[in-house]
Amino acid sequence: MRFSPLVEQLMDAFRVLPGVGPKTAQRMAMHVLEREREGGQRLSATLAEAIEAVGYCQRCRTLTEAELCALCQSPRRDETLLCVVESPADQLAIEEAGGFRGRYFVLHGHLSPIDGIGPEAIGLEQLESLVAQAHVHEIVLATNPTVEGEATAHYIATQLAAYGVTFSRLAYGVPMGGELEYVDGGTLSRAFNGRLPFASE
């Protein structure tokens, strides 16, 4: 048995979500249609609105529907400290760990020549003009502790070597091969405080 075409389409559509296989997608479709039509309508509308309106902050490239995100608008953040992260989720993880009072720059990925992802795709021209204009003294290269994250950090340090900025990298307290987003706050906070100078060679 299959459900009606529209119900089957809904199950398929839920599979776009991370970690959602056929069984979970079926549960989601049944739950919404049987018990949560109002919540489902709200999800549909909010999803459409967010996809339409949410873009990148013009300064730091984090996700926001405004021109500048709240953090970039805040006068209380130290603009001499800039933390470069791969994703808004990594930014959130660092913010929730606490202790960092600087600003951010979000790459939305890492360099991956094999996939055709070069410096422009991760905003490195924009990062360079930000560093050229702002009074940045230190850049924390908080890309993931993976091969690609390391390579991206090295690329950025080389690219921006002329600006007289100090580079640092999170201390290895974060597990190699892991993803920042899933590191617990305590470990992340300690790694942040123990960050080390970073040489581009």
Add this chain to the structure above:
Amino acid sequence: MRFSPLVEQLMDAFRVLPGVGPKTAQRMAMHVLEREREGGQRLSATLAEAIEAVGYCQRCRTLTEAELCALCQSPRRDETLLCVVESPADQLAIEEAGGFRGRYFVLHGHLSPIDGIGPEAIGLEQLESLVAQAHVHEIVLATNPTVEGEATAHYIATQLAAYGVTFSRLAYGVPMGGELEYVDGGTLSRAFNGRLPFASE
């Protein structure tokens, strides 16, 4: 740090889905906005369309956007056998277990006087007119093997006692206190074949 209002709203909206807590909702919102905007738009549109168009089959009350579901339209299903289930998910589980060639009636719940869910709310008047009109010889009362499911089965058997129909209930192969939807196909199939006569007392 909080994300922008619209991104936060999107995270909240995902929490309508079953088993989705704050961390999973955040991952879903990030995944859609960072990597799957097209899939997210499809989910939004399909969700809105399904909530608008999907109702109950006029004969068996399963979920469908048509007047009659495909199964009720099929001339190959034995209309002398009627299986009463609590949900479309239970109906699917029985169909996937295989072996049953009759028709269904979907209650969308069970009797629960304490929650104000009486016979009309689960379609029992409609079930009675179906039995009065169709040539039903046996009704398999495949409500969940829970206190509420048992009580609902007894109520139906009493209500329809005058129609000279045989009642049966799934054999106990299904675990007490469990939910049909999550029983494996083999167990469910054996329980179906070993179904027992059901007395309304």
